Amino acid sequence: MSKGEATRQAVLGRAAATASRIGLAGLTIGSLAADTGLSKSGLFAHFQSKESLQAQVLAYARELFTDQVVRPALAAPRGEARVRALFEHWVAAGREGGPSCLFVSASAEYDDQPGPIRDQLVRDHLDFTDSVAQMFRTGISEGRFRSDADPDQFAHDLHGVMLGFFHAHRLLAEPAAEARTRRAFENLLAAAK
Amino acid sequence: MSKGEATRQAVLGRAAATASRIGLAGLTIGSLAADTGLSKSGLFAHFQSKESLQAQVLAYARELFTDQVVRPALAAPRGEARVRALFEHWVAAGREGGPSCLFVSASAEYDDQPGPIRDQLVRDHLDFTDSVAQMFRTGISEGRFRSDADPDQFAHDLHGVMLGFFHAHRLLAEPAAEARTRRAFENLLAAAK
DNA sequence: GCCAGAAACGAACGATCGTGCTAGAAAGGT
DNA sequence: ACCTTTCTAGCACGATCGTTCGTTTCTGGC
Numbered sequence: 001m002s003k004g005e006a007t008r009q010a011v012l013g014r015a016a017a018t019a020s021r022i023g024l025a026g027l028t029i030g031s032l033a034a035d036t037g038l039s040k041s042g043l044f045a046h047f048q049s050k051e052s053l054q055a056q057v058l059a060y061a062r063e064l065f066t067d068q069v070v071r072p073a074l075a076a077p078r079g080e081a082r083v084r085a086l087f088e089h090w091v092a093a094g095r096e097g098g099p100s101c102l103f104v105s106a107s108a109e110y111d112d113q114p115g116p117i118r119d120q121l122v123r124d125h126l127d128f129t130d131s132v133a134q135m136f137r138t139g140i141s142e143g144r145f146r147s148d149a150d151p152d153q154f155a156h157d158l159h160g161v162m163l164g165f166f167h168a169h170r171l172l173a174e175p176a177a178e179a180r181t182r183r184a185f186e187n188l189l190a191a192a193k
Numbered sequence: 194m195s196k197g198e199a200t201r202q203a204v205l206g207r208a209a210a211t212a213s214r215i216g217l218a219g220l221t222i223g224s225l226a227a228d229t230g231l232s233k234s235g236l237f238a239h240f241q242s243k244e245s246l247q248a249q250v251l252a253y254a255r256e257l258f259t260d261q262v263v264r265p266a267l268a269a270p271r272g273e274a275r276v277r278a279l280f281e282h283w284v285a286a287g288r289e290g291g292p293s294c295l296f297v298s299a300s301a302e303y304d305d306q307p308g309p310i311r312d313q314l315v316r317d318h319l320d321f322t323d324s325v326a327q328m329f330r331t332g333i334s335e336g337r338f339r340s341d342a343d344p345d346q347f348a349h350d351l352h353g354v355m356l357g358f359f360h361a362h363r364l365l366a367e368p369a370a371e372a373r374t375r376r377a378f379e380n381l382l383a384a385a386k
Numbered sequence: 387g388c389c390a391g392a393a394a395c396g397a398a399c400g401a402t403c404g405t406g407c408t409a410g411a412a413a414g415g416t
Numbered sequence: 417a418c419c420t421t422t423c424t425a426g427c428a429c430g431a432t433c434g435t436t437c438g439t440t441t442c443t444g445g446c
Binding site for chain 3: 417418419420421422423424425426427428429430431432433434435436437438439440441442443444445446
């Protein structure tokens, strides 16, 4: 990896961490430069615009999320076990606020602002949601879930459960957040059996 | 109502509408002044600081939400019917993006930024969630829900369902969002019976 | 119709925003 | 060790940020 690429990655790492706290739109070239010890223009040279920076932060977060949540789940046995693994890793990743939070807040920030960032968010979500639905579908064909259960509905519902978790855990700092989320998840699975 | 109070209300209305699109933190004195036809300083004089403006926008949105969702629900018969009415009005209010969206995006924006805004968000959510739990509790004592059902868990789960709705409806512009949300809600009620 | 007080304006402030341009420092292949 | 490419700093720009202040315009009770 070249020097430039190394600092670019370092900047993206910092940016992703900051953005998961104050939001993607709240990112600032100046403060990000101060954080990384670069000059404003030196940092800016790596990205062609602020919007491009945001897009790259999003892509970076997506990779992080895949590493922390999706890939570990794919390592689990197919079917119900994989769905459960996905859930567990998702919760674990969201517990200390990583890329999952970034996606939650970015989705809320850009849900009404058309443009490439929003498009990217939509694409990422559809990709992920398809993966979830596929995992569930395998569970159906393995006989672990009712054959008339709707995989897309399950993916939608699971996402809602996770949004509820992030809200309770991060905004409310609710100690019972995880327990409630786990119960909601079990309820979701139970309804599909 | 005095002249000053009238313009204050008008500004808050505009601000709430804008904030539900671009977020509470995205509000700007300048653009808000341009929107309302006031000068920057003329507008600023009504609020002592930007943070105070944001706090007042939040309070304004809370009243709007109460009017659109909570009060109509309270007009329905107690118990399950009231819970259902609450849900229906909540969905209807969120369909075309009013104060509900503001709370969703503001919660995501401030979930990691301590301060009065966040405190206010937490307080409002706890108040509302208590109301929901209370409605559900009445449903229990009327025998419509299982006696061992957990009202707080129900309120938490319902909130997750609604967050999923806003996400699917506003970010994804998913046509099936409302149908999915309705099914998720029915599933929630069914599990409580 | 006058006059006190409320309400709005215009100009300016220091700071910071995103973005260019140019020169020099560092890196790395040969 | 040289030379080319890559990277970074410095400086400056116009715009906009939140905020202050002094002045002007409007309102409403008498």
